[in-house]
Amino acid sequence: MNKILCNSSNRSVYAYSKNYKEFVYLPKDFEIAIDSSTLKESSDDYYARKSKFLEEKGFFDTVKHDFTDTYPSQSILYNLANLRSFVIEVTDGCNMACKYCGYRDLYDNYDERHNKKLSFNVVKSFIDYLKDLWNSPYNISYNNTITVSFYGGEPLTNMKLIRETIDYLESLNLPTITFRYNMTTNAYLLKECMDYLVEKDFSLLISLDGNRKNNSYRVLKNDKETFDVVVKNVKLLQETYPEFFESNVRFNSVLHNRNSSEEVIDYIQTTFGKVPNVALLNTNGVAKEKEEEFKKMFMTEVFVERDYSSCEDIDSDMLLADSKITLYNSFLSAFLSDTYTAYPDLFEEDNLPYVPTGTCQPFSRKIFLTVNGKILPCERVGQLFSLGTVTEEKVDIDFEYVSNFYANKYKKIIKRCSQCVLWKNCGLCVFYLKKKENGEEYCDRFLPYTKASAYMGEMLSFFENTPWIYKRILEDLSVY
């Protein structure tokens, strides 16, 4: 029996039950009773009896979870037939040359960029393949909405393919499928394309790192600033199509050594009335010889160090945009028995074998078609992990191969995950494991159970100090 007792920064003590997924507050005498097996045996004291009661009811029992390294290939086929998101790399070319771009010299895990444009016939070949699956009995979704994302390079530099793809999708007349379109854009060409994007009701994610100084890594190939053009274009969109702007436009800002979360949020909120998503630089695939340069640029202060005690009226969007609160939200869903992040979680059986890490099932979240016709699980995964290919003539996805490919990756980490406190709220994708000098993959976030008390104590301290956040997470962000 392994008791987990955690201390908060306010000196409160809690016992955690892995079995019931509950925290119980322990007054001093209860803590002594729980901590001392001899006292519990001999004393008739109230807390000793209560402690004994908990033990008898299995409160401190260790629960063993089964882990598996296998997704059946059949499930992967189902995921494709019920696809939710299809990402198309319409070009590997870009009209900008941001210093930290994942497709420039800081990284080495992508295919060579040749300013190439994806051919419509390759996209058509893939859509035809997917259409057969969508029309098959494997499609069990009711009125599915599929998000089609146009990705680059800069997608606005290949509007021809975007128009052709949308025309083709709309000509299919699939009665149970609705297509929605979205795009991440640097907005440099937004002025020329905005009417079409509004007509097709695109969701736009605009990349902007804050004010002029904050945004200074986002430059043209001749090192010229892009700030004025981008801000002017986005303002024009806001003035011309205010309702579209309000409902369909969001901002993404990358955190680095020339900005801070606070500056970025302040600028974008003041200028455009929106709260941006603030993301870290991608740590995956940094070239060995660029590590020093990357470290100088890399900032982890993604959490706005707000005084949380004085912002109770923060709206729900802002609450969701706060990575720190997202982290606490996922802690509650993983460690309490009665909170869930989404309704489908209510149907999850607790005793099913668990696939390690926080990786999504292949193609369950999305599928990514690269400009070179490779198939990947998403655009954030290095392009060396191709799971299939698409040409003008055929689509080649071997579901057995995909299943084995993931199993081989999980085999390397499954034992570690089964011993990790974070197994249920793990946010690590298996494609992001770190590599040792000898090539062996490992997880640098592993948290052994010897550190569970400290970890939980830290989480509970936050909720004790800001109980309104606990309440808002339960009311606004989770299902309970």
Ligand code: SF4
């Ligand atoms: S990064 Fe990993 S977990 Fe996230 S969508 Fe891509 S494959 Fe899935």
Ligand code: SF4
């Ligand atoms: S943090 Fe690492 S060791 Fe822990 S569950 Fe996630 S991938 Fe596994």
